[in-house]
Amino acid sequence: MKLKVHTLYALAAALLMTLSACGDDDKAPALKPQLPAQTPADAVKQIQHFGNVRTSYDWTFTYAEDRLTVASGKLNDGTSNSGAEYAYTAWLNYWPGGMGMTHSNGDKLSLSLGSDAHIAQMNVNNSAYRFNYIDGRLTAWEKTVTENSFGQAQTYHSQASITYSGGDLTEIVYRAANGAVTTVSLTPSLVINRSGLLPETIAEELGLLGLEHLYYAGLMGKASLHLPASLSRTITQGGTTTSETISFDYGTDNEGRVVVCNYTTPEGGVASVSYKY
Numbered sequence: 001m002k003l004k005v006h007t008l009y010a011l012a013a014a015l016l017m018t019l020s021a022c023g024d025d026d027k028a029p030a031l032k033p034q035l036p037a038q039t040p041a042d043a044v045k046q047i048q049h050f051g052n053v054r055t056s057y058d059w060t061f062t063y064a065e066d067r068l069t070v071a072s073g074k075l076n077d078g079t080s081n082s083g084a085e086y087a088y089t090a091w092l093n094y095w096p097g098g099m100g101m102t103h104s105n106g107d108k109l110s111l112s113l114g115s116d117a118h119i120a121q122m123n124v125n126n127s128a129y130r131f132n133y134i135d136g137r138l139t140a141w142e143k144t145v146t147e148n149s150f151g152q153a154q155t156y157h158s159q160a161s162i163t164y165s166g167g168d169l170t171e172i173v174y175r176a177a178n179g180a181v182t183t184v185s186l187t188p189s190l191v192i193n194r195s196g197l198l199p200e201t202i203a204e205e206l207g208l209l210g211l212e213h214l215y216y217a218g219l220m221g222k223a224s225l226h227l228p229a230s231l232s233r234t235i236t237q238g239g240t241t242t243s244e245t246i247s248f249d250y251g252t253d254n255e256g257r258v259v260v261c262n263y264t265t266p267e268g269g270v271a272s273v274s275y276k277y
Contacts, residue, residue, distance in 0.1 A: 033218030036196025052269025071213030196223035
């Protein structure tokens with residue numbers, strides 16, 4: 001009788017261990033997107049714009065377990081007009097196979113990821129986005145904004161195609177909702193983009209103005225291998241074409257991470273961007 005009791009206890013213990021092991025195997029880790037920085041230590045934590053910068057966002061990022069979890073952004077239009085300030089905070093949550101996001105301003109949003117864990121579709125209030133990737137790089141996007149007034153629906157559409165060469169971002173062709181076509185041609189520098197920074201002044205053409213935190217979270221594709229030395233921008237609208245050129249100068253720390261980017265706007269204004277880690 002004792003032998004039978006001991007045998008039953010042994011079988012029960014073995015079954016418990018088996019179920020426990022299966023439970024551990026079934027508990028998949030939360031999604032961990034590949035950050036654009038080369039290493040987690042290189043991931044930027046703060047971006048600030050100074051001077052006569054083009055419309056952009058200043059950002060403060062918080063990471064946990066090598067994931068971007070909190071992003072606080074503030075619109076910077078290059079002026080001291082405090083009445084035009086706009087700011088919000090985004091919280092990013094991750095689970096096995098997916099992630100979600102909430103905004104402090106109460107935006108109604110939803111998103112879906114592709115098989116590469118990059119954002120394929122996203123809706124923010126009345127704006128719908130679609131993003132395409134090739135070899136892990138963002139190559140095209142489109143945005144549709146629908147506005148309803150007095151029972152009438154008005155739709156605005158914008159889109160862009162993005163080209164790379166040797167891992168470097170080299171061209172963007174952007175078609176704005178007002179019909180203007182902007183072509184941005186970028187010349188790579190010798191500065192390795194160790195921290196996976198977005199090149200300055202082109203967030204709108206990349207479809208990421210105000211959404212830069214999604215890129216820095218690793219949800220919008222790989223970074224350009226080098227930062228640009230310069231770019232030329234040509235805008236055509238209504239039979240009129242205007243062109244401009246911007247050159248960039250970078251300063252790095254002892255680790256080779258870019259800590260400052262300086263440039264002069266075509267209008268002659270001086271702009272500077274600071275990066276902290």
